[in-house]
Amino acid sequence: MKKFLLTVLTLVFAMSLYSFVAAEKKAWDVPAKYKAMKIQKKGDAESIKLGKTLYTKYCKSCHGVGKGDGPKAASMTVKMMDQTTAEFKALPDGSKYYMSFVGRDEMPNFEKKVVDEEERWAIINYMNSL
Template sequence: MSKLFVIISAIFVGNLVFLSTTILKNSVQDPWEVPAKYQKLENPFASDADAENIGKTLYNKHCKSCHGSEGKGDGPKAEGLDTPTGDFTEASFKEQTDGALYYKTIFGRDDMPSFETKITEEKDRWLLINYLKRL
């Protein structure tokens, strides 16, 4: 019986260590440095109403699987990622400049893919940013 207890204890501790490192890995991420050029970049389509159509269509095609239907970072692919997906409904997201969001969305990093070759129209890129900020 004591050998069984040792084996069960070892399995429990191993699982606990694995779970702890997974949680830590997913909750701690280096700050995403955005070059000053992009921080200050103005959105030439900030007031364009097409965000509800084009922006939403692009979001559903490229973003929804990870970021979820409401932008809360809970899409079906989010669980399998090594980095947090981010919640577009949080104030910390909405406080970012349009240029910073443009940089992060188009160039990506880590599990966030680049959309530089997938969303090539400049106006479409900005309409996606408009839509993200409305979530």
């Protein structure tokens, strides 16, 4: 009986520790060289249109229309940000570039899939327009 109780207690402790760690979303460590990057064609309608096409093709399956609720979102262990919020918009565009194309963990690297600089900035322009 004592052993059983000890096992239960250990399990409860481990589970609460896990949920605490999982809830603590770690901040992105964006290198200065990326942070300083400046957006091309800010708010340009044509760029936003191109960005929408690309985002729909590569990003929507996880990110939805920016809200982080695409069909694959449920299978991710890390929650995505809501990209339609002021909190996301306030991030430096260079940081968004790093997060979008270099990525980390469950956020895939897109450097080989979206090679063109104009296309990359089009995606950022689109996210900023959401």
